[in-house]
Amino acid sequence: MVPGHSRTPEAQAGATAEAARAHRFSQARAARSTATLEDYTELIAELLATYGEARTADIARRLGVAHPTASKTIARLKREGLAVARPYRGIFLTEAGRAMAERARARHRLVVEVLLALGVPPESAEADAEGIEHYVSEETLKAFERFVRQQKSG
Amino acid sequence: MVPGHSRTPEAQAGATAEAARAHRFSQARAARSTATLEDYTELIAELLATYGEARTADIARRLGVAHPTASKTIARLKREGLAVARPYRGIFLTEAGRAMAERARARHRLVVEVLLALGVPPESAEADAEGIEHYVSEETLKAFERFVRQQKSG
DNA sequence: TGCATTTTGTAGCTGTGGCTATATAATTCG
């Protein structure tokens, strides 16, 4: 059998490392569960800033999903206190929604910048950032900022 | 209203950019849908290499999920031709499963390396890599390889 | 060998996030 229930010192250490890894998987699952919300708030904020309104149909088209899919996710945004809807006037963000959008936007931009600085082709940088951004912790974000800043000065 | 159906040249360009972004979101969704399979094959390969066997219960414990959850995902692995089970003898990978595991492992290691090279604290690097790895394209992988190689030489 | 333990499987629930088809409501324009 595989370690996990014995009591030797080595097995103890193994169990600790194992729990640490399980915790990393849990964290990644938690991040995955908010990824959609981040993409929506980020996009809605952008539409509001650019056009003054964010309609469900536009959101759906830009995300490349059918409008009932967007509609259902927007229902989740409302339920979680991130957005409100004014019927036939579009979607608006709450304070919490704007905060999430702002963090998402900053993260997204920085991830693209770092990828570009690492020599990733622009198309790939844009594409990969769309997924990567949701898994970047505060510490990693800080390191990215330092790297980009230093890159520019050097 | 927001652009999307008019016919002016600017609207045309806008529609193209919009479709490109929708495509990026689609790609990220596709990557998300294989993330779980990559984690499982990677872990199973590691357990097989280390202990000679990969039992459902061990997989579940290491991922931090309940065993029925692991059981169901392993059923998906089998259905998709990535793994086979020998009852009460554990899970084994097919050729396709080993290929996926190998790519996942290489990607995972390289993402951690790059994060460390960028000055991300080890704990965060390990944690964030668990999510980031699934969204790194071939082109980005190549850029990461060049960066790490150059980093070591310089 | 037989029984306790371990391992696996299954049933049934939830939430998320996709889809199509259909219905309804609001807006806009002739």
Added chain:
DNA sequence: CGAATTATATAGCCACAGCTACAAAATGCA
């Protein structure tokens, strides 16, 4: 103003991924 268009909502389907509770089967040791 009324009709066509556009926008939104809803119903009902699917797959994935999580959970608990319970059942059954295999293993392995006393």
